[in-house]
Every structure is written in structure tokens, then in C-alpha cells.
Amino acid sequence: xxxxxxxxxxxxxxxxxxxxxxxxxYHTPKNLVTALSVEASELVEIxxxxxxxxxxxxxxxxxxxxxxxxxxxxxxxxxxxxCEVLGIDPLSALAAKIDRNERRFPLPGDQDGPKRGQ
Numbered sequence: 001x002x003x004x005x006x007x008x009x010x011x012x013x014x015x016x017x018x019x020x021x022x023x024x025x026y027h028t029p030k031n032l033v034t035a036l037s038v039e040a041s042e043l044v045e046i047x048x049x050x051x052x053x054x055x056x057x058x059x060x061x062x063x064x065x066x067x068x069x070x071x072x073x074x075x076x077x078x079x080x081x082x083c084e085v086l087g088i089d090p091l092s093a094l095a096a097k098i099d100r101n102e103r104r105f106p107l108p109g110d111q112d113g114p115k116r117g118q
């Protein structure tokens with residue numbers, strides 16, 4: 001039976017993979033964020049010239065779906081490694097950002113939040 005996936009376990013696997021290959025000296029914040037940017041660009045490249053309709057159907061083609069899935073995995077891997085090196089809990093960071101955005105962009109008619117343009 002396989003263990004359920006979670007971010008902490010995946011981060012440990014990535015760290016173990018890098019350690020077994022002695023890659024830690026190269027996994028600086030600068031190098032990891034650069035690699036993250038490159039991988040995100042490779043994901044963008046798949047969608048670059050697609051129409052909005054074509055982009056919505058990108059997962060219908062098995063070859064393209066495989067490319068998208070691989071690039072998403074690469075982006076997530078570098079993001080998790082970046083967070084690990086800097087001691088950022090990505091789930092806590094995201095939850096805090098959503099909280100700030102909910103206060104910053106209240107629902108229409110919500111009298112408690114700031115008004116648009118403030």
C-alpha cells in the first residue's frame with residue numbers, strides 16, 4: 001500500500017533525492033528560483049499560441065497532457081525545494097495570502113472591507 005501524498009513528505013523525498021546526488025550546494029535560493037522561473041516558462045510555452053478555447057481543451061490530447069503534467073510537476077518541485085531552503089511553509093503562506101486577499105477584495109456589498117480603489 002502506498003502512503004498518502006502530502007507536501008512535507010514530497011519535500012523530504014526531493015531533499016533526499018538531491019542529497020543522494022550531492023546537489024545541495026547548487027540548491028541555493030537564487031538557483032532554485034531561477035530554475036522555477038525556467039520551468040514556469042516551459043509551461044507557458046505549451047499554451048503560448050493557443051486560443052482560449054484550445055487552451056481549455058489542452059488535456060484532451062494525451063501527448064500535450066503529459067507535457068503539461070510534467071511541467072506542473074517541475075514547477076511544484078522547484079517551488080517546494082525553494083520553500084524548504086528558505087524555511088517557508090507553503091500551505092501556511094497560501095492560507096495567509098488568501099486571508100489578506102479576502103480582506104483586500106471583499107464580496108460586493110460587504111460593508112466591512114475596503115472599497116475598490118482605496
